[in-house]
Amino acid sequence: MKPLKATRENLRRHNRQLLLRAVYTGLANNRAALASETGLAKPTVSDLIGELIADGLLTEGGLGESTESGGKRPTLIKFVPEARQVIGVSLDNGRAFGVLCNLAGQVAAQHYAELENAQGDAVEALLTDVINGLVAQLDAPLLCIGVGVPGVVETGSGIITDSPPLGWRHWPLSERLSARYGVPVYTGNSAELTALAQYAFGLNGDDHTRSLVTVLITNSVEVGITLGGITCHQGGDISGLFSTTGESRLDTLLGWPAVQRRAAELRRQHPGSTLPENGLTYMHIHYSAANGDPAAQQLGEEMSTYLAQIMGWIVGLLRPDHVSLAGPIVNLGDDFLRRIVEKTESMLWPEVVRPVVFSLAYSGNLSAIGAAALALHRELDIL
Numbered sequence: 307m308k309p310l311k312a313t314r315e316n317l318r319r320h321n322r323q324l325l326l327r328a329v330y331t332g333l334a335n336n337r338a339a340l341a342s343e344t345g346l347a348k349p350t351v352s353d354l355i356g357e358l359i360a361d362g363l364l365t366e367g368g369l370g371e372s373t374e375s376g377g378k379r380p381t382l383i384k385f386v387p388e389a390r391q392v393i394g395v396s397l398d399n400g401r402a403f404g405v406l407c408n409l410a411g412q413v414a415a416q417h418y419a420e421l422e423n424a425q426g427d428a429v430e431a432l433l434t435d436v437i438n439g440l441v442a443q444l445d446a447p448l449l450c451i452g453v454g455v456p457g458v459v460e461t462g463s464g465i466i467t468d469s470p471p472l473g474w475r476h477w478p479l480s481e482r483l484s485a486r487y488g489v490p491v492y493t494g495n496s497a498e499l500t501a502l503a504q505y506a507f508g509l510n511g512d513d514h515t516r517s518l519v520t521v522l523i524t525n526s527v528e529v530g531i532t533l534g535g536i537t538c539h540q541g542g543d544i545s546g547l548f549s550t551t552g553e554s555r556l557d558t559l560l561g562w563p564a565v566q567r568r569a570a571e572l573r574r575q576h577p578g579s580t581l582p583e584n585g586l587t588y589m590h591i592h593y594s595a596a597n598g599d600p601a602a603q604q605l606g607e608e609m610s611t612y613l614a615q616i617m618g619w620i621v622g623l624l625r626p627d628h629v630s631l632a633g634p635i636v637n638l639g640d641d642f643l644r645r646i647v648e649k650t651e652s653m654l655w656p657e658v659v660r661p662v663v664f665s666l667a668y669s670g671n672l673s674a675i676g677a678a679a680l681a682l683h684r685e686l687d688i689l
Contacts, residue, residue, distance in 0.1 A: 321346060322354050323687040329364060329385045330688040336380035355383060362389040387412070390449035393440050394678030395433060397421070397472060398456050398496045398524045399634060404436040405671055406443055407678045411506065415443040416671065425473030434486065450490040450685045451483060452677030454499040456526050457543050464493040471525055492681045495542040497528030499676025500632050504667060505532045506679040517626040520667065521616055523633040525563060527556040529620070550615055559612045568608070572601035588637035606642055614649030621662055622654055632667035640666070
């Protein structure tokens with residue numbers, strides 16, 4: 307009897323999600339239309355819609371148009387994005403950055419804490435500080451939590467297989483956080499979630515994108531992929547791959563510590579360089595290169611060459627509609643992106659590269675918003 311009960315519960319959950327998604331996406335806005343679009347029996351639709359209204363996720367209001375044959379005008383059903391809230395937190399760029407969103411992905415509050423090279427339990431303590439800061443600002447029940455982590459993540463179980471920047475190996479993060487906060491917790495790779503945020507909430511600026519790849523450069527090099535809709539494929543950390551020269555790993559060429567070391571080397575080679583010795587940022591590199599600084603220009607050329615190699619792999623293998631570069635590196639600007647695209651075209655047939663849209667993802671909270679999107683997708687399946 308237990309397997310039968312579980313099957314019925316799963317079917318009911320699936321049907322609830324089906325109806326909720328149909329209303330959320332605008333596929334149908336009344337009971338009759340929902341029955342027609344989903345194929346569910348009218349009594350089942352009526353029962354589940356009543357349940358969703360009681361839960362506050364849907365509401366009734368106004369009358370729709372009657373059918374061509376006439377008859378009673380249907381009562382309209384609307385999605386209520388303010389019925390619940392979701393927390394999304396990213397652990398990258400040396401900080402824990404969190405957002406509090408409604409069910410439509412609109413951000414109501416933000417909170418962050420500097421990681422300051424924390425490892426293991428200390429990272430989790432800072433993560434919970436950020437979540438606690440957002441929980442204190444809730445004005446609707448908390449539905450679930452999403453977390454984006456650099457490294458290799460078992461998305462289904464929420465176990466961090468390996469995250470060197472955080473000192474986590476086989477870390478059951480979702481289980482630990484769920485026990486603490488009493489809600490489902492979903493964990494994914496930071497780059498995948500950045501891509502998911504751009505796709506799910508239209509943050510890539512391209513309404514026609516069906517396949518999006520995001521390259522996230524922080525202290526590591528990661529790739530996130532969404533293909534054929536919002537399906538989040540297993541991409542993740544490619545820092546350990548070697549460049550085409552076979553001499554260096556990608557994180558020792560493009561990770562921020564490596565960029566800082568290379569900038570120091572080039573500054574010594576060019577004593578007149580305007581690159582600062584302390585507090586270097588990508589904005590400094592961009593400004594110096596734009597003003598003819600040879601050290602900054604060479605640094606930009608080297609990084610664009612390494613990134614073109616990655617873009618060449620992506621375009622050659624996946625043929626995406628859109629490739630987005632994310633992370634603080636986007637502050638190198640449009641000219642930097644143009645050089646990457648030019649070098650990518652030189653590696654492949656130009657006809658293969660030119661249909662692809664390349665962009666810079668300037669928003670600094672994409673991974674956190676993607677974490678919220680993952681949680682929404684896994685919990686309600688509405689995205």
